[in-house]
Amino acid sequence: MPILRAEHLTYIYSQGTPFQKTAVNDISLEIEAGELLGVIGHTGSGKSTFIQHLNGLLKPSAGTVYFEGRDIHADKALLRQLRFQVGLVFQYPEYQLFEETVFADIAFGPRNMGLDEAEVRERVSEAAAFVGLDGKIFDTSPLEHSGGQKRRIALAGVIAMRPRLLILDEPTAGLDPAGRESILGNILDYRDRSGAAVLLVSHSMDDVARLADRLVVLNRGRLALSGTPAEVFDHAAELREMGLTVPAATEIALALKERGVALPESVYTTKYLAKLLCALREGEGPC
Amino acid sequence: MLKNITLGQYFPGDSVVHRLDPRTKLLWLAGYITALFLANNAWAYALMLAVLIGESAAASIRPKTLLSGMKPLMFIVVFTAVVNLFYGTGEPLLKIWVFTVTADGIRRSVFMVLRILLLVCGAFLLTYTTSPLALTDGLERLLGPLKKLRVPVSELAMMMSIALRFIPTLIEETDKIMNAQRSRGANFDTGKLTERAKALVPLLVPLFVGSFRRADELATAMECRCYVPGGNRTRMKVLKFARRDVLALALCAAMLAAVVLLRRV
Amino acid sequence: MTDAIIKTENLRFAYDAESRNVLDGIDLEIARGSFVAILGHNGSGKSTLAKTFNGILLPTEGRVLVNGSDTADPEKLIDVRRTVGMVFQNPDNQIVASVVEDDVAFAPENLGVAPAEIRARVDNALRRVGMYDFRLHAPHLLSGGQKQRVAIAGVLAMEPECIVMDEPTAMLDPIGRREVLEAVRSLRRGRGMTVVLITHHMEECVYADRLIVMSEGKIAMDGTPKEVFPRVEELLSLGLAAPETVALLHSLNARGFALPLDALSVNECADVIAKALGRREGSSLPGGKIQ
Numbered sequence: 001m002p003i004l005r006a007e008h009l010t011y012i013y014s015q016g017t018p019f020q021k022t023a024v025n026d027i028s029l030e031i032e033a034g035e036l037l038g039v040i041g042h043t044g045s046g047k048s049t050f051i052q053h054l055n056g057l058l059k060p061s062a063g064t065v066y067f068e069g070r071d072i073h074a075d076k077a078l079l080r081q082l083r084f085q086v087g088l089v090f091q092y093p094e095y096q097l098f099e100e101t102v103f104a105d106i107a108f109g110p111r112n113m114g115l116d117e118a119e120v121r122e123r124v125s126e127a128a129a130f131v132g133l134d135g136k137i138f139d140t141s142p143l144e145h146s147g148g149q150k151r152r153i154a155l156a157g158v159i160a161m162r163p164r165l166l167i168l169d170e171p172t173a174g175l176d177p178a179g180r181e182s183i184l185g186n187i188l189d190y191r192d193r194s195g196a197a198v199l200l201v202s203h204s205m206d207d208v209a210r211l212a213d214r215l216v217v218l219n220r221g222r223l224a225l226s227g228t229p230a231e232v233f234d235h236a237a238e239l240r241e242m243g244l245t246v247p248a249a250t251e252i253a254l255a256l257k258e259r260g261v262a263l264p265e266s267v268y269t270t271k272y273l274a275k276l277l278c279a280l281r282e283g284e285g286p287c
Numbered sequence: 288m289l290k291n292i293t294l295g296q297y298f299p300g301d302s303v304v305h306r307l308d309p310r311t312k313l314l315w316l317a318g319y320i321t322a323l324f325l326a327n328n329a330w331a332y333a334l335m336l337a338v339l340i341g342e343s344a345a346a347s348i349r350p351k352t353l354l355s356g357m358k359p360l361m362f363i364v365v366f367t368a369v370v371n372l373f374y375g376t377g378e379p380l381l382k383i384w385v386f387t388v389t390a391d392g393i394r395r396s397v398f399m400v401l402r403i404l405l406l407v408c409g410a411f412l413l414t415y416t417t418s419p420l421a422l423t424d425g426l427e428r429l430l431g432p433l434k435k436l437r438v439p440v441s442e443l444a445m446m447m448s449i450a451l452r453f454i455p456t457l458i459e460e461t462d463k464i465m466n467a468q469r470s471r472g473a474n475f476d477t478g479k480l481t482e483r484a485k486a487l488v489p490l491l492v493p494l495f496v497g498s499f500r501r502a503d504e505l506a507t508a509m510e511c512r513c514y515v516p517g518g519n520r521t522r523m524k525v526l527k528f529a530r531r532d533v534l535a536l537a538l539c540a541a542m543l544a545a546v547v548l549l550r551r552v
Numbered sequence: 553m554t555d556a557i558i559k560t561e562n563l564r565f566a567y568d569a570e571s572r573n574v575l576d577g578i579d580l581e582i583a584r585g586s587f588v589a590i591l592g593h594n595g596s597g598k599s600t601l602a603k604t605f606n607g608i609l610l611p612t613e614g615r616v617l618v619n620g621s622d623t624a625d626p627e628k629l630i631d632v633r634r635t636v637g638m639v640f641q642n643p644d645n646q647i648v649a650s651v652v653e654d655d656v657a658f659a660p661e662n663l664g665v666a667p668a669e670i671r672a673r674v675d676n677a678l679r680r681v682g683m684y685d686f687r688l689h690a691p692h693l694l695s696g697g698q699k700q701r702v703a704i705a706g707v708l709a710m711e712p713e714c715i716v717m718d719e720p721t722a723m724l725d726p727i728g729r730r731e732v733l734e735a736v737r738s739l740r741r742g743r744g745m746t747v748v749l750i751t752h753h754m755e756e757c758v759y760a761d762r763l764i765v766m767s768e769g770k771i772a773m774d775g776t777p778k779e780v781f782p783r784v785e786e787l788l789s790l791g792l793a794a795p796e797t798v799a800l801l802h803s804l805n806a807r808g809f810a811l812p813l814d815a816l817s818v819n820e821c822a823d824v825i826a827k828a829l830g831r832r833e834g835s836s837l838p839g840g841k842i843q
Contacts, residue, residue, distance in 0.1 A: 043695060043725045057466050080472065088470040096467045098492035108489070112472030143496060148594055157471060174641075174722045176593040176752040178791035203725050206796065243727050248796030248818070255822030261829055270796055274803045280829055281809070420650050452650045455692040501645045507608055508646035511638040512659035512710060513630055523657040523670040 001069055002030035003197050004054060004086070004165055009063035011049055023049040025221040026063070031165060036191060036198045038212030038229075040205070042243045046221035047201050051167050054199070055086040067165075084113050087163030091170045093154030094147060102145075102153055103138035109161040127160035130193075131186045148179045155183070159190055166190065167199040172207065180204075184211060209233065209247040209268040217242070230266030249273045297418050303531060304346035304416045309425025311532040312413050318539040319409050322546040323402055331549040332401050338542055339405055339412075346416045353408045353415075364403055371396040419451040428526060442516050449505070457498070464493050556581035557714050557746050558605050558636065562614035565600055565769075573612070574600045576769035582714070585744040589757035589777075592766035593791035598750050601766065602718045605748065606636040619713075634663065637707035641719040643699035644692075652694075652702050653678065653687040659710040670709075677708035681735045697728025701735050708739075714746035715739065721753065729753075754781070754795040758816045765790060782813030797821035 011024040024046045031037055041047045052058045053065055056072050056079045065072045072082050087109075090096070099105035106127055110120045128135060131152040137145070142153050151171075158166065168187065172180040184207065191198045202208050208215060208229070215232045217225040219242045225232050233239070236246045236254060246254075246268075253267035261280065267273050299305075304312070319338070326332055343353055357364070375392025382388075414422070427444035434440050465475060468489045475486050558581070565575040574597045582588055592598040603609040604616050607623035618635050621628040640646050649655035653674050660670045678684040681701040691699055700720055707715055717736070721729040733756060739745045749756065757763050763780045765773035767790045773780050781787070784794045784802045794802065797818060801811045804825070811828055815821040 042727050052466065055470055057469060080474070083470055083472055088467075090463065090467045090470070093467065095497055096464050096493050098489045098496075108473075109471040112474075146595060161471070174719075176791055177754075177793040178593055245726055249800070251818045252797065252800060252821055252825075255818050256826060259822055259826035261826055270800045270803065274800060274807065277804060277809075277825060277829070278807045418650075420654065448650070449648060452648065452691075455690075456644055459692070504640065504642060504645035505648070507603075508638075508640055509648060509658075510608060511606060511633060512648075512706060513633050513662040514658070515630070515662065518662060519664050520661050521664050521667060521670065522661055523654070523667055523674065525667050 003033045003068060004031045005029075005066040005069075006053070007064050007066070009050070009053055009060050009065065011046075011053065011058060012061045015061065023221050024053070024060070027218070027221075027223045028063075029216060029223065029226070031197045031199060033164070033197050034191065034195050035213045036188075036200060036211055038208035038215040039199060039201045039218065040203070040208060040215060040244060041218035041224075045218040045242075047218050048169060049221075050218065051088065051169060051199065051201060054165070054167060055083050055088050057088070084109065084161045085163055086165045086167065087158040087161055089155055089158050089166070089168045089171060091173060092151075093157075094150030097142040097150060097154060100141060101139050102133070102142050105142050105153060106156045106160050109157055113161065123160045123162065124156075127156040130159050130190050131156045132182065148175060148183075151175070151183065152186070155186065162194065163196060165197045165199065167201075169201045170203065171200070172202070172204065180207070205233075205245050205247040206249075209249070217244070229268050233268040234265050296415065298348065298352075298415050299418075300347060300416065302345060302347045302416070304342065304412070306531070307535055308526055308528055308532045309417050309421040310429050310526060311528070311535050312417055313422075313425050313429055315535060315539050316409060316413050318543055320406060322543050323405055323409075325543075325546050325550060326402075327550055328552060330552055331546050332398060332405075334542070334545055334549065335405050336401070339408055342409070342412055346412055348412065348415055353411055356411045357404065357407060360403075360407060364400055367403060368396045368400045371399045420448055423448045423451070424522075424524075424526065439517065441520065453501070456501075457494070460497060461490065461494060464490055555584045556617075557584045557619060558582040558748075559617040560604070560611075560614065561617070563601075563604060563611050563616060564613035565604060565609060566612050572769075574769050575604070575611075577614075578769075578771060580764070580771065582746060582748060583762075584713070585746055586761045587740055587747045587759065588749070588762045588764065589760035590748065590750045590764045590766060591752060591754070591757060591792060592772075593752065596766040596790075597769040598766045599718050600769075602638070602716050602748065602750050605714075605716050606638055607632050608638070630663075634710055635712055636714045636716055637710050637712035639700070639703050639707055639715065639717040639720050641722050643696060643703050643723070646703050647691045647699060647706070650690055651687075652683065652689050652691055655691060655702060656687075656705045656709050658706060663710070673709045673711065674705075677705040678702075680708060680738065681705045682731075695728060696724045697731035700724065700728065700732050704732070704735055704739075712745075714748065716748040716750070718750045719752070720749075721751065721756065729756075752792070754793060758795065765792070767791075777816060778814040781816060784813070801825075 007028050009024055009027045010022065013019070013021045013023055027050060039047050049058065053060055059073060067082055067085065070078070072079060097105050099108060103124055106124045107120050110123045115123070125135060133152055133156060142150060145153065155171070166187070171183055171187065175183065187198060187200070188211065190196065200208065200212065212229055215226065215229055216223055217232060217239065224242060225235055225238065233246055233250050236250060239246055249270045249272070250268050253263050253273055257263055263276055267276065323335055326335055340350070343350060372388055372392045373386045375389035375395055377389045377391045379387040379389055423444045427440055430438070430440045469475065473486050473489055475483065560578050560580045563575055563578040564573050566573045578601065590598050590601065600609060604611060604623065606618070607629055610624050616623045618632045621632055623632050647655050648658050656674045656677055657670050660673050665673070675684065678687055681704050683698060683701050683705055686694065686698065691702060694702065721732050724732065736747060736749065737759065740747060749760065751757065758777055760777055763775060763777045764771055765780060765787070772790055773783065773786065781794050781798045784798060787794050793799065795816060797816055798813055801813050801815060801821060801824070805811055809828060811824050815824045
């Protein structure tokens with residue numbers, strides 16, 4: 001059974017007024033435990049609105065979200081419990097820190113869950129370890145740390161709830177390459193060790209191409225493409241039409257093909273492209 | 288939910304009132320309020336009511352829109368009406384426990400309610416037809432002479448227009464932070480009053496911290512664009528009195544004169 | 553000696569007396585009319601450096617000269633700020649007014665320019681960044697890329713000789729980023745505006761005349777993009793990465809190819825690889841479709 005299933009999800013803003021706008025239009029998808037699903041689409045494609053349905057922040061105008069087979073809006077009390085199961089990390093989460101100490105900030109979610117202090121303590125330590133935070137900073141104010149560090153604290157605050165589905169909206173926005181790598185590593189680490197599903201919203205095609213098991217592309221509120229990265233990046237022209245880019249490796253592969261180098265359609269990581277080119281050089285591939 | 292605040296909203300339009308100089312409209316409002324407080328009998332109130340109706344017609348704002356803006360103030364209106372009802376002097380018409388209602392009380396009560404209604408609707412007409420920016424601009428020019436008394440009029444006007452500029456940004460930010468905290472189990476909507484008040488802390492702290500950061504960045508950006516407090520600024524859009532402004536101010540004077548004359552009736 | 557619009561001499565800066573130097577001895581000349589990109593990881597001092605270019609921050613030690621005027625001289629401060637305009641990361645926090653054209657008018661109003669002249673400057677600046685049609689819009693309803701272009705227009709209306717941009721694309725999506733970079737490139741056309749672009753996106757530096765890499769408050773690398781980017785290991789050790797094109801060529805070389813690493817654009821990169829493979833196979837490939 002998929003951990004989360006969205007069926008014919010539709011969301012209309014300001015329904016019945018002249019400003020009426022369909023932000024999400026009949027989207028259906030499933031997320032399996034342990035999988036990393038990449039969501040891409042330009043600003044205004046509906047992806048932010050879409051992900052807010054998955055933990056019940058928004059109620060769909062039509063359609064249903066099922067978490068482990070149950071309609072999330074069937075019961076009000078369940079809805080709050082769901083928020084702990086489906087962890088949502090917003091863009092620039094470092095601007096949402098508020099507690100006096102790093103520990104208290106990470107513990108906010110677990111405490112809202114009504115856990116006892118020993119359990120809270122354990123979860124905070126575990127979450128901090130996942131994102132590479134040193135326990136020594138627990139008693140410091142979250143506001144005195146650097147931007148990258150604050151983002152880790154915010155991420156730990158969601159991981160401490162031990163969500164079964166972790167949703168991240170642009171977790172690497174504004175970070176330098178080293179910071180990007182390290183945050184993405186933390187997320188993969190959590191997925192691998194907890195078996196949770198991860199939904200990663202990103203503008204970086206290179207990142208999603210490298211990390212995702214499966215991709216969905218949103219355009220004007222609709223599900224435009226979905227499949228493995230290989231399948232999705234096969235549609236380079238369509239993606240460009242939607243105002244998106246393709247990974248650099250795909251672009252280079254396309255340029256090489258124009259120059260008569262025989263490559264399969266679906267090249268999307270630099271690593272794979274390098275491997276293919278080496279094979280060609282050794283005369284193993286058809287060229 | 289935060290996006291539904293309508294108090295003091297501006298409705299863009301192209302009526303005569305919209306096109307008046309903001310200074311004219313501010314002076315008009317000042318004259319109108321003075322007249323309201325001078326009015327002391329039914330005739331004067333009738334005149335003021337007629338003025339308001341005429342004004343809203345000229346601004347093509349429907350009376351319904353004006354009255355709907357009154358809704359949040361209904362409690363105050365009713366409260367005033369009831370209190371004034373019992374404050375009259377003279378022959379009691381009705382006795383309820385220790386309270387007495389007199390003809391004078393009823394008269395007072397009706398006038399008081401009328402006064403509040405006319406006052407608030409008049410002020411709404413100004414904000415409905417004048418963009419906040421034009422309003423600050425007009426205020427700055429009108430208060431210009433105070434600069435001689437070292438009142439930092441331009442700086443205050445700048446502060447006001449920046450505050451207006453950041454209202455939508457802050458509302459958006461509040462929504463964002465609320466959703467983020469809700470996602471971690473914060474509860475803003477149900478529970479006891481004390482619990483709800485407590486839930487506001489996670490909201491207010493990042494909002495304040497964020498506002499300071501914004502203020503700091505904005506100040507730097509303004510400095511980079513050569514802003515010097517108290518400097519000699521020029522303006523791209525120069526306010527100019529037109530014929531309609533002179534006419535409007537003449538009407539305002541006529542209204543004041545009429546109310547003063549009606550006081551003797 | 554080159555004609556430098558900005559010159560720093562032994563520039564050091566610390567936020568307070570106890571903390572370490574964020575800028576630690578920087579000697580730099582920005583040539584008039586050039587396009588200089590400054591790269592560096594978060595905390596490398598690149599943004600601090602930018603803020604010394606127009607006197608927002610004053611050196612703790614050493615000095616910064618703009619057209620020969622010391623930025624620490626209060627008499628020259630307005631002149632310096634007018635010469636070197638600055639655009640910041642967050643477009644929301646640099647827009648002052650509730651209407652696009654009023655915002656763009658802010659700087660010339662501060663400078664005491666006559667109303668008719670302000671009007672002309674505002675219209676011109678908005679046209680240059682392609683935002684003229686939005687002049688009566690409310691800034692908070694625009695997209696990130698549009699807001700950032702309004703911010704650029706707001707600086708252009710000051711008629712500066714140099715624009716310093718501090719990570720102007722960091723908060724934007726790919727479309728917004730493209731819009732802003734397009735605006736930057738169009739500034740360069742014709743008038744020869746000096747542009748200093750601070751970023752940590754490698755791809756944005758490809759078109760720069762000169763690339764400076766900062767680390768720990770010092771200049772770690774300095775040269776044309778074609779000179780700097782091939783130094784892949786050094787970039788990685790500084791917390792940065794080479795553009796994907798160079799990364800590919802580098803990893804191919806590690807597997808026995810001998811490719812030049814200065815093929816930065818996708819087409820250049822494809823050309824050198826096709827050539828290497830073609831020679832090996834001995835076939836004639838349609839190479840070199842350089843755009």
